[in-house]
Amino acid sequence: MENVIEIKSLKKVYRDFWNRPKVVAVDGLDLSVRRGEIFGILGPNGSGKTTTLKLLLGLIFPSSGSIKIMGVSPENMECKKNIGYMPEESYLYGFLNADEILDFYGKLNAMPEKLRKKRIDEVLDLVGLTEARKRRVEDYSKGMSRRIGLAQVLLKDPELVLLDEPTIGLDPIGSREIKDIIKGLKDRGKTVLLSSHLLAEVQTICDRIAILYRGKLVEEGRVEDLLTVSNETEIITSGLKTGEVEKLKELVNKLGGNLISVGHPKETLESLFVKLIREKSGKDS
Amino acid sequence: MNSVIVTIAKNTFVEAFRKRIFQVIFIFSILIILSTQFFTFFTFGEEVKILKDIGMAGITFFSLIISLVIGSSCIQTDMEKKTIYTVLSYPVSRKEYIYGRAAGVFCYIIFAVFILSMVFYIALSVKTYFIGQKFGEDARFSFVTFSHNIELLKGVWLIIIRCFIIVSIALLSSMFFQQTFTIIVCFLAYILGHLTGFIANMAASTGKIFGYLMTGFYYIFPNLEFFNVSDYISVGKHISASYVLLVTVYGIIYSLMLVLITAKMFEKKDM
Numbered sequence: 001m002e003n004v005i006e007i008k009s010l011k012k013v014y015r016d017f018w019n020r021p022k023v024v025a026v027d028g029l030d031l032s033v034r035r036g037e038i039f040g041i042l043g044p045n046g047s048g049k050t051t052t053l054k055l056l057l058g059l060i061f062p063s064s065g066s067i068k069i070m071g072v073s074p075e076n077m078e079c080k081k082n083i084g085y086m087p088e089e090s091y092l093y094g095f096l097n098a099d100e101i102l103d104f105y106g107k108l109n110a111m112p113e114k115l116r117k118k119r120i121d122e123v124l125d126l127v128g129l130t131e132a133r134k135r136r137v138e139d140y141s142k143g144m145s146r147r148i149g150l151a152q153v154l155l156k157d158p159e160l161v162l163l164d165e166p167t168i169g170l171d172p173i174g175s176r177e178i179k180d181i182i183k184g185l186k187d188r189g190k191t192v193l194l195s196s197h198l199l200a201e202v203q204t205i206c207d208r209i210a211i212l213y214r215g216k217l218v219e220e221g222r223v224e225d226l227l228t229v230s231n232e233t234e235i236i237t238s239g240l241k242t243g244e245v246e247k248l249k250e251l252v253n254k255l256g257g258n259l260i261s262v263g264h265p266k267e268t269l270e271s272l273f274v275k276l277i278r279e280k281s282g283k284d285s
Numbered sequence: 286m287n288s289v290i291v292t293i294a295k296n297t298f299v300e301a302f303r304k305r306i307f308q309v310i311f312i313f314s315i316l317i318i319l320s321t322q323f324f325t326f327f328t329f330g331e332e333v334k335i336l337k338d339i340g341m342a343g344i345t346f347f348s349l350i351i352s353l354v355i356g357s358s359c360i361q362t363d364m365e366k367k368t369i370y371t372v373l374s375y376p377v378s379r380k381e382y383i384y385g386r387a388a389g390v391f392c393y394i395i396f397a398v399f400i401l402s403m404v405f406y407i408a409l410s411v412k413t414y415f416i417g418q419k420f421g422e423d424a425r426f427s428f429v430t431f432s433h434n435i436e437l438l439k440g441v442w443l444i445i446i447r448c449f450i451i452v453s454i455a456l457l458s459s460m461f462f463q464q465t466f467t468i469i470v471c472f473l474a475y476i477l478g479h480l481t482g483f484i485a486n487m488a489a490s491t492g493k494i495f496g497y498l499m500t501g502f503y504y505i506f507p508n509l510e511f512f513n514v515s516d517y518i519s520v521g522k523h524i525s526a527s528y529v530l531l532v533t534v535y536g537i538i539y540s541l542m543l544v545l546i547t548a549k550m551f552e553k554k555d556m
């Protein structure tokens with residue numbers, strides 16, 4: 001499969017005012033992201049996730065190593081048409097309202113006016129900000145700011161989407177909605193690279209992940225492969241009585257296995273919360 | 286015209302227009318100019334002269350404050366608040382960004398000085414109207430003839446050009462320093478810029494090396510004394526059109542040079 005992003009032995013050293021090295025934020029990183037996948041960069045605070053994304057955007061320049069995005073360097077203007085970026089917090093002009101902000105970015109992307117107006121309506125609807133579109137962004141709540149940040153990416157509709165901590169500061173409903181939108185991007189053939197330190201979130205949406213620690217790659221691979229404990233088997237059944245579970249245990253023993261635990265599968269707290277609130281809001285409306 | 290530059294320039298203008306601090310400065314300066322209505326002196330000549338002095342000084346002072354604030358903040362806060370990240374993720378080159386910012390700032394200064402001048406001019410007209418009532422129409426017309434107005438216009442124009450220079454110094458300085466330091470840099474540049482005559486004298490009168498150094502200073506620093514014509518205006522002296530043109534060309538070339546250097550610095554900057 002074709003690689004959308006190719007990073008080779010990338011290194012970034014932040015320097016101070018006098019050009020003395022201060023921090024090695026990314027250290028010999030090799031990474032490639034394939035077309036059409038959702039790729040997650042994981043890592044604790046300060047591990048170099050944001051730095052990597054900024055390097056990919058050409059906001060900062062590598063100290064050494066190389067980056068290719070769809071075959072060209074991030075400094076190339078052509079490649080910026082194909083990249084959308086949602087920053088860590090939604091760093092957007094607070095003195096504009098949602099309409100004006102999207103209009104501004106649409107113009108920067110050289111969208112013709114008619115298309116721009118139509119698409120703005122669509123994406124505002126998609127992120128659920130239609131009612132707040134005339135309010136200034138500085139008065140938005142955290143979640144709303146994130147949504148407008150995402151709306152800007154959707155308006156641009158690029159091939160590659162870079163998301164820095166897309167769901168941070170969102171309530172479970174909001175974060176589920178954002179995740180659905182991200183999955184929607186994948187369904188439309190887009191490539192998504194996101195950074196996060198929320199493991200549960202990454203687990204549910206990413207195809208492949210890389211784990212960074214102090215700027216170095218610690219682990220990389222498919223989420224399924226990384227999370228599957230291949231020498232254990234989980235048995236989930238329904239309609240069994242207590243006595244019959246004992247029989248199952250005997251059977252497993254007879255086959256030479258060892259039943260570690262039998263229990264009722266739990267849904268995650270997140271999905272329970274989402275289900276309850278969704279039910280409630282469904283009744284109210 | 287490049288549409289990206291226009292878009293960024295417009296946005297810069299809207300940003301300044303909506304900023305609380307500029308609204309406050311505006312209201313304050315308008316109040317100062319209007320307050321001159323309440324000065325009364327015995328001779329009508331003095332009254333009009335004082336009104337012109339205060340008016341021009343007010344426009345100079347407040348346009349300078351506006352230039353300092355907008356020049357030191359417009360790129361700096363974009364980097365500090367990281368709004369620039371999103372902008373540069375679009376097909377906007379760093380040069381275009383700087384040109385757009387600079388163009389927007391220049392437009393805003395023209396707008397601000399225009400509004401202040403209008404208020405000043407209205408205040409002046411009201412005052413001279415009453416002078417006319419008190420001392421007769423002849424007295425009035427000796428101060429508000431067409432040529433007087435043209436001189437005022439020239440003075441205001443030169444204030445704008447001087448603000449362009451100050452703002453471009455601020456933009457360049459904000460490539461290296463935080464906002465407060467940039468304001469200090471501009472302030473120093475402003476003072477030195479008005480001392481260029483003094484520096485030239487020093488260059489001529491001191492020894493070789495120091496002399497060369499001073500000559501260098503003389504050419505590097507903007508000669509802001511060129512733009513200082515309000516003394517002439519208040520006493521009703523004539524400023525020649527060729528002088529205005531020459532100084533305008535000087536000021537615009539100086540500012541554009543600084544903007545070009547700023548763009549060059551910005552190209553390789555880590556955000």
Ligand SMILES: Nc1ncnc2c1ncn2[C@@H]1O[C@H](COP(=O)(O)OP(=O)(O)OP(=O)(O)O)[C@@H](O)[C@H]1O
Pocket residue numbers: 014015022023024025043044045046047048049050051052197556
């Ligand atoms: N502009 C900068 N100047 C100097 N050091 C920096 C700069 N930006 C980041 N760093 C340092 O580089 C390292 C990596 O930072 P980075 O922001 O990439 O981490 P991160 O993985 O995004 O963390 P978080 O999860 O907290 O967002 C940190 O040690 C940080 O202090």
Ligand SMILES: [Mg+2]
Pocket residue numbers: 049050051088164
């Ligand atoms: Mg980060």
